[in-house]
Amino acid sequence: MATSYLSPGVYVEEVDRGSKPIEAVGTNTVGFLGESMMGPVNQSVLVTNWTQYVKTFGDFTQSTFLSHAVYGFFNNGGSRCYVVNVGAPANLDLSPADTKAAAEKAAAVKADGTPTTGTKVDNDARYIGKDNGPGARTGLKCFEEIDEISLVAAPGIISAAVQDALLTHCENRKDRFAILDSPEVVQGGVDKLPRPRDSKYGGYYCPWIQVYDPERGNVYIPPSGHVAGVYARTDNERGVHKAPANEIVRGALGLRYQVSRGEQDILNPRGINCIRLMQGNGIRIWGARTLSSDPSWRYINVRRLFIMVETSIERATQWVVFEPNDFRLWKRVVRTIASFLTLVWRQGALMGETPEKAFFVKCDEETNPPEVIDVGQLIVEVGLAPVKPAEFVIFRIGQMPAGGGVQE
Secondary structure, three states, X not given: OOOOOOOOOOOOOOOOOOOOOOOOOOOOOEEEEEOOOOOOOOOEEEEOOHHHHHHHHOOOOOOOHHHHHHHHHHHOOOOOEEEEEOOOOOOOOOOHHHHHHHHHHHHOEOOOOOEOOOOXXXXXXXXXXXXXXXXXXXXXXXXXXXXXXXXXXOOOOOXXXXXXXXXXXXXXXXXXXXXXXXXXXXXXXXXXXXXXXXXXXXXXXXXXXXXXXXXXXXXXXXXXXXXXXXXXXXXXXOOOOOOOOOEEOOOOOEEOOOOOHXXXXXXXXXXXXXXXXXXXXXXXXXXXXXXXXXXXXXXXXXXXXXHHHHHHXXXXXXXXXXXXXXXXXXXXXXXXXXXXXXXXXXXXXXXXXXHHHHEEEEOOOOOOOHHHHHOOOOOXXXXXXXXXXXXXXXXXXXXXOOOOOOOO
């Protein structure tokens, strides 16, 4: 219905066009699962700096793996994380005088990942958690309530059951990626190093790194917290399309064991990412593979780029729901998504000299025939050509005659 105007003149009105530009979602908010002798239990707590973490969960005397993971995350470039304290087993009623010893005991694990306190089943259950409904979830289930999380880790927990739960959580949500730790020691050579199950939603890292602990001196800890910080730093400096590899691990003083080039030749094809001491270049992450056997999802940056694109489109196109499903809507949807992907291409995340070679968006009569429209569906097909890392750099060098030159 047309608006009635009484006085002659110029009128400026705001018009809601429905469609809005798609904004990329965040990619480096981490969800940490761990144990602390201090702080709330089974509650997701947003932490934005180390000082805040200490006030809530205590310092290195209150926990070992969790505190060092969070510290390493912020030290390597992270800025936001959610922490769920699953509670220290059998030590929840200790006096402050016994806190330090209890924390070390609670955090200790054997070489095979079995905790030295409680039973392995009990420990797994605390981390995997239960879904008792909103406000009553425990362990990993607490992260179901937080859409902002894009990475998850349980520092030092190498139980197959817990790591499977982390991968399953990411696969079901489809908006996050798991960073997993290997055992502290390897029994019988690197070819015996256990590997989590196949998944395109997880990355696996070895070995443990040496860091400084104010109370105990130099200690070895699982690398997942520091690795998560490297993910965040790389995302902020280069973009999620840059592989989080060939990046220095800040705060790492040494490695639990050295991985040779020959040993990495065994580990890399298995999707086990190594942290290595590179001659003259410090301790660096020297691998960028997922746990997937599918070559299409071999690289971490490709998987995380698609997570970002898919989540951004899903959250920014809610306005489409219940709109009239005709060619007008189809064109608006294509225009909205194409504009977003053009920006992604300009940032260097997609292959191709032109946007047309980098992606396509299709929404027309072919994707939406009458039988699709009749059941209330709108189908949009999107194809991307992601950039992939230069994992193997080959220089072919040969002899040339004296006085010869390069022919162009």
